[in-house]
Amino acid sequence: MTPATWDGAPGDAAAISKKIDEQLANDGKALEKIIKLLLLGPAESGKSTVLKQIRIIHLNGFTAGDLGEQRPLVFKNVTDAVTELWKAVQLLNYTVLLETKAMMPGLLEELKTINFVICDTFPASPYAKIKQMWNDPAMKMAYDHRSNTNVMDSTKFFLDAIDRISAPSGYTPTVADVLHLRQVTIGVSEMQYTYKDLEFRIFDVGGQKTERRKWIHVFDNVTALFFIAAISEYDQYLSEEDASASLTNMKVKEVEGRRALTRLDDALFLFRWIGNNDLFTKVQIILFLNKKDIFAEKISKIPLTVCFSSYKEKNDYKNATEYIQKRFEAQIRNKNKMIYTHLTCATDTDQVQFLLNSVTDMIIAENFKQTGVI
Structure with a gap:
């Protein structure tokens, strides 16, 4: 060689x-x-x-049109990040804050009902809950110890950007967003x-x-x-x-x-x-x-x-x-x-x-x- x-x-x-x-x-x-x-x-x-x-x-x-077409996939990546992170917390048996524990079942159900294809930005209701969830120290720990879970490497990237992705004025994916997307x-x-x-x-x-x-x-x-x-x-x-x-x-x-x-x-x-x-x-x-x-x-x-x-x-x-x-x-x-x-x-x-x-x-x-x- x-x-x-x-x-x-x-x-x-x-x-x-x-x-x-x-x-x-x-x-x-x-x-x-x-x-x-x-x-x-x-x-x-x-x-x-x-x-x-x-x-x-x-x-x-x-083009701007190409980026806009990726919006639903970004929303799916955010949803997948939330879902797999919650599974990881449970698998790793981490203790979350009481308010997080009470909120998560409702959040996961809400995410299943949203038609993200017609959304110009990530909806306000789940956005606030996701932001609260991501501020829970147990979630950060789960991300850091994701080895034996299905938590995506891009989870931190997208959850750190949740304010921008949920902007009331509307959201258009950036090139960086597209590069971080997980798509089989x-x-x-x-x-x-x-x-x-x-x-x-x-x-x-x-x-x-x-x-x-x-x-x-x-x-x-x-x-x-x-x-x-x-x-x-x-x-x-x-x-x-x-x-x-x-x-x-x-x-x-x-x-x-x-x-x-x-x-x-x-x-x-x-x-x-x-x-x-x-x-x-x-x-x-x-x-x-x-x-x-x-x-x-x-x-x-x-x-x-x-x-x-x-x-x-x-x-x-x-x-x-x-x-x-x-x-x-x-x-x-x-x-x-x-x-x-x-x-x-x-x-x-x-x-x-x-x-x-x-x-x-x-x-x-x-x-x-x-x-x-x-």
């Missing part, structure tokens, strides 16, 4: 980009005009967020865009266990694949049902001395299967170790040993991320294959734009080599 980690040096990226521009000007006709990219990874790893970022960067982003990808989503006069087709394939059997149908003629793994999920466990439904057919068993699979285990097994697939022998692999911001918050509270008992270094961001990177890159049997690894926060447009441009230049350069141009 020859790992390659981009450290984000703008000067290097600019130099590479300039060289690519020159090559395209001279030899562009020799390069394959349509470049096919895949976005693969487990559910909730951030694939769809990366696809949204590509839309922002290369396809003029979201079913089937295959395709996006086409142009970069440096070349046409790119990128496919986002549903990461749910039941969707993985469909992946093989989009594996032909791929130039490069982006594998997205949420490193923040190192402490979140799969149920036995989820583990059994995995494409890798991994059932819950002893993994580093524990009777469970974490979501990060699942990502590792999936990366091994993808990275060693014969269809991808000549395909460039870009590994995004995503949700680094959430990981940075967690690692100070929850040791990496809950996932990797063999981890012996300091429980800090630098050492832990380096270890995770090595574990992923070790999954590839061909030790001469380049794996381009990046720590990412998919909701950070500036970082994603820089990385995508740099990685795309690398993909084009490699395509030049394969076509014999350079």
Whole structure:
């Protein structure tokens, strides 16, 4: 394995980009005009967020109308956040304030009756109750200890923004809101865009266990694949049902001395299967170790040993991320294959734009080599 980690040096990226521009000007006709990219990874790893970022960067982003269409989905995310947070409090057996305990059953019933499709803003009655609920210390504790619950990572983002989302004057989602939305990808989503006069087709394939059997149908003629793994999920466990439904057919068993699979285990097994697939022998692999911001918050509270008992270094961001990177890159049997690894926060447009441009230049350069141009 020859790992390659981009450290984000703008000067290097600019130099590479300039060289690519020159090559395209001279030899562009020799390069394959349509470049096919895949976005693969487990559910909730951030694939769809990366696809949204590509839309922002290369396809003029979201119009006011596009953003407005996302309003009901934002309201659903808020409702889901409230519902799952309350379930988590009960599961963790936290003691809530008496007024919260008295209020929650009525709030949950009220949320079920609202037709959010016709709402211009989040309704005032549940808004006041949600704000009260989110101010309960037990709710914050449940969010911080959400590992074995279905509480979304974006819960804090949306509940912190409840004043804005419930503004009496009306609410239009922001781009940040859209990037934080949780929405399950079913089937295959395709996006086409142009970069440096070349046409790119990128496919986002549903990461749910039941969707993985469909992946093989989009594996032909791929130039490069982006594998997205949420490193923040190192402490979140799969149920036995989820583990059994995995494409890798991994059932819950002893993994580093524990009777469970974490979501990060699942990502590792999936990366091994993808990275060693014969269809991808000549395909460039870009590994995004995503949700680094959430990981940075967690690692100070929850040791990496809950996932990797063999981890012996300091429980800090630098050492832990380096270890995770090595574990992923070790999954590839061909030790001469380049794996381009990046720590990412998919909701950070500036970082994603820089990385995508740099990685795309690398993909084009490699395509030049394969076509014999350079």
